[in-house]
Amino acid sequence: MANPIFTSWKPEHSALWGNVPLRLKHWLHQHELFSRPALARLIEAAPKSNYMLIETGRPNERKLWREGEIGSLSGTEVIEAIDSGRIWLNLLRVNEIDPRYGALLDEIFGELEGRMPGFSTFKRINGILISSPRAQVYYHFDTAGQTLWQIAGSKRVYLYPPTPPFLTPETLENVILYNNETGIKYEEWYDDYAKCIELQPGDMAQWPLNMPHRIENADELSVSMTIEYFTKDIRRSLFVNGANGLLREKLKLSPNRNLSGSAVWAKTAVYAAAAKSGLLTRQRNKRRPITFKLDAAFLAKPAPLASARSNPAPVAQVSSLDNATT
Numbered sequence: 167m168a169n170p171i172f173t174s175w176k177p178e179h180s181a182l183w184g185n186v187p188l189r190l191k192h193w194l195h196q197h198e199l200f201s202r203p204a205l206a207r208l209i210e211a212a213p214k215s216n217y218m219l220i221e222t223g224r225p226n227e228r229k230l231w232r233e234g235e236i237g238s239l240s241g242t243e244v245i246e247a248i249d250s251g252r253i254w255l256n257l258l259r260v261n262e263i264d265p266r267y268g269a270l271l272d273e274i275f276g277e278l279e280g281r282m283p284g285f286s287t288f289k290r291i292n293g294i295l296i297s298s299p300r301a302q303v304y305y306h307f308d309t310a311g312q313t314l315w316q317i318a319g320s321k322r323v324y325l326y327p328p329t330p331p332f333l334t335p336e337t338l339e340n341v342i343l344y345n346n347e348t349g350i351k352y353e354e355w356y357d358d359y360a361k362c363i364e365l366q367p368g369d370m371a372q373w374p375l376n377m378p379h380r381i382e383n384a385d386e387l388s389v390s391m392t393i394e395y396f397t398k399d400i401r402r403s404l405f406v407n408g409a410n411g412l413l414r415e416k417l418k419l420s421p422n423r424n425l426s427g428s429a430v431w432a433k434t435a436v437y438a439a440a441a442k443s444g445l446l447t448r449q450r451n452k453r454r455p456i457t458f459k460l461d462a463a464f465l466a467k468p469a470p471l472a473s474a475r476s477n478p479a480p481v482a483q484v485s486s487l488d489n490a491t492t
């Protein structure tokens with residue numbers, strides 16, 4: 167394999183992928199698509215539908231979570247503002263903004279498919295997270311396969327077992343149904359049972375499906391790439407858990423939570439029908455309001471008082487397989 171993206175892959179990683187938290191090496195922090203000028207151009211090219219700008223609190227402070235939009239600043243100025251603030255910029259689906267990032271995504275999965283025969287994915291998207299020193303992503307989990315690639319700065323990922331009390335079946339089902347992660351419970355003592363992965367530029371992390379996690383930046387600007395993907399098994403999990411949630415919430419039943427067996431196909435049909443009917447879309451939260459604009463006036467103001475939600479949703483790509491037919 168000429169110039170592989172994964173530079174520390176061992177044969178055992180093919181068996182471990184998706185089953186335990188992994189930290190692997192890559193060289194994308196040296197790739198031209200992740201240079202500061204390239205990132206600045208990407209920011210300037212991103213329409214509002216392709217980014218989330220979030221102001222967050224410092225660790226150990228009352229939680230703050232406000233969504234804003236980029237004002238008149240250049241891409242370079244936006245990065246400088248993030249470097250000196252408490253802000254996340256999540257560039258969503260960068261493969262849509264610039265096809266070169268999509269080509270990179272294809273290259274990564276082409277390599278993974280070569281290393282893991284039978285590994286077949288769809289609905290793949292990549293995003294780029296640019297975040298302030300000491301910024302954090304609060305406790306949450308994702309409903310698609312995830313990888314996190316560190317490009318600049320360093321961060322610590324805390325990973326928790328995807329089982330009660332860290333994640334209950336009801337919470338999993340509710341998040342799938344309502345795309346609303348505010349109900350996820352987190353206690354500080356959970357950290358005693360977490361696995362910590364330190365990410366430096368050139369490290370990437372991958373972990374089992376639905377594993378709850380939270381992330382703390384070190385005291386420096388952080389740039390990461392996130393990749394989200396589905397496999398048939400991940401899609402089955404999404405459909406079955408979504409259907410179980412519907413049966414529990416709407417019909418007050420106690421569903422069997424097996425991910426195999428004859429009921430799986432019936433549940434897949436239940437969930438697919440609910441998604442097609444628009445039922446799920448209507449039940450999900452409306453888009454959060456924009457409450458600040460990142461421009462010269464914002465930078466001149468003192469930081470606002472922390473307020474808002476008790477456990478904010480994470481900065482993540484919003485995944486949905488409601489219309490998946492693949």
Ligand SMILES: [Fe+2]
Pocket residue numbers: 306307308312379480482
């Ligand atoms: Fe996540």
